[in-house]
Amino acid sequence: MAEPRETWAIGRLLAATAAFLADKGSASPRLDAELMLSKVLALPKVQLYVNFERELSAQELDDYRELVRRRSKHEPVAYILGHKEFHGLKFKTSPAALIPRPETEHLVDEALRLARDLWPGEEIRIADIGCGSGAIALSLAANLKEAHLSAVDISPRALNLARENAEALGLAERVEFFEGDLLSPLGQRDYHLICANLPYIPSPEMKTLMPDVGLHEPHLALDGGPEGLAPILRLLESSPAHLRADGRILLEIWPPSCPALKKAAAALGFDAAEPLRDLAGLARVAVLKRSAAR
Secondary structure, eight states, X not given: OOOOOOOOBHHHHHHHHHHHHHHTTOSSHHHHHHHHHHHHHTOOHHHHHTOTTOBOOHHHHHHHHHHHHHHHTTOOHHHHHTEEEETTEEEEOOTTSOOOOGGGHHHHHHHHHXXXXXXXXXXXXXXXXXXXXXXXXXXXXXXXXXXXXXXXXXXXXXXHHHXXXXXXXXXXXXXXXXXXXXXXGGTTOOEEEEEEOXXXXXXXXGGGSOXXXXXXXXXXXXXXXXXXXXXXXXXXXXXXXXXXXXEEEEEEOOGGGHHHHHHHHHHTTEEEOOOEEOTTSOEEEEEEEEOTTO
């Protein structure tokens, strides 16, 4: 006669899972445990707390254990859940592209401010270079009804993910997608704003990344060359043909590279404003415009 299976109630299971994930190196073990259980049970996270005594079925427990196993191997929770919120929108996630991060919202906020302050009411043109999941382009499209968006990525898989997000968010008619390297697919188009979250981790730093990132997120979207500036400088070199005289370039950057970027940008004919800083006080977004001296 088979031994009866051990039963697990929500409260006990969450406590045990959080302890297990903490031992595996998770930075947010309790939250991870809650989000994955919410997915399995199709319950809002708050409902877990009013159902602490509810026991899981054998199938639910098996499904949950599989998600916990994946998380124990440092797979990011956003990939396990299949979605991530960014700037108030829900984005589908997959290993085809980087997971949208709160730090990138600083770039979106600054792009919105510049669009409204410099070109109020105009049908402005914005390019998102290295669009990944489409987080930047689609967030801007959702907030600037008068804007025309172009989104470019060199990865066909990332571009397909961005298109899926555009369809899901009802923004597919607002954004044109282009496959290719940096600005090269854009022909003769010019833009008020060029936004880019390009690879900016210096190659020597790649081995120091947290396992969640280094083992699972696409290195194509992370490795920025010896100093972390290679793709960014190539973008700046090719941008004059695509940037209006009064336009701006917004770049998410690796904070330690800010001084080197300002120096290189000046040599290429750009002035850099004081960088925008994140909540930790780190330089996170560089805003460049053409130098008046050129």
